[in-house]
Amino acid sequence: MYKIRVYVTLRPSILDPKGKASLGALHNLGYNRIKDVRIGKMIELDIEAGSEPQAREAAEMAARKLLANEVMEDFEVEVMEAASR
Amino acid sequence: MYKIRVYVTLRPSILDPKGKASLGALHNLGYNRIKDVRIGKMIELDIEAGSEPQAREAAEMAARKLLANEVMEDFEVEVMEAASR
Numbered sequence: 001m002y003k004i005r006v007y008v009t010l011r012p013s014i015l016d017p018k019g020k021a022s023l024g025a026l027h028n029l030g031y032n033r034i035k036d037v038r039i040g041k042m043i044e045l046d047i048e049a050g051s052e053p054q055a056r057e058a059a060e061m062a063a064r065k066l067l068a069n070e071v072m073e074d075f076e077v078e079v080m081e082a083a084s085r
Numbered sequence: 086m087y088k089i090r091v092y093v094t095l096r097p098s099i100l101d102p103k104g105k106a107s108l109g110a111l112h113n114l115g116y117n118r119i120k121d122v123r124i125g126k127m128i129e130l131d132i133e134a135g136s137e138p139q140a141r142e143a144a145e146m147a148a149r150k151l152l153a154n155e156v157m158e159d160f161e162v163e164v165m166e167a168a169s170r
Contacts, residue, residue: 001120007127022128022151031147035086036131042092043107046121062116066107 002047002055003080008068009040043067044080052079087132087140088165093153094125128152129165137164 010016016038023037045062049055059077068075095101101123108122130147134140144162153160 009127009129019128025151026147029147029150031143031150033133033143034130034147035133036129038129040127040129042094042125042127043104044094044121044123044125045119048118048120058116058118062111062114062119065114065116066110 002049002052002082004045004047004055004059005078005080006043006045006059006063006067007040007076007078008043008063008073009075010038011072011074014072040073041067052082055079087134087137087167089130089132089140089144090163090165091128091130091144091148091152092125092161092163093128093148093158094160095123096157096159099157125158126152137167140164 018039019037022039023034026034026037043063045059047055047058049058056077056079063075063077064070103124104122107124108119111119111122128148130144132140132143134143141162141164148160148162149155
């Protein structure tokens, strides 16, 4: 079993209203050293696969088909560990 | 300027309905090798600070005060790079 993280982020050209709202709230709390906030998703997958490349490929397919909207989002896949099960 | 990532995840004991829904959808698409899905947030911060520890501390404070709900979420801070500005 492999534990894989998929990071889904809005493309830089896409406005991030949640990020802007958080930035405003942080400034209201006095955290003025924070200059930008962008909010994305981190999806943790447990994948049964014979090898790490196979697990990575399954995660990438899942990201393309469902987890990320490739019109406005980018994604990265990171293999965290080969969990022993 | 430092670029920092804050990973916010639901505590393992907390039910993750979005994750369960995604798991069901992935199984409907035929991705049966995916055994679990948990969805969290990845927040990217640009922080002006004199040192990496200062930047990390500001990110942790922002996470405690606003970005994570510590009643049901855990968070991790990762310093990605010291951006030259």
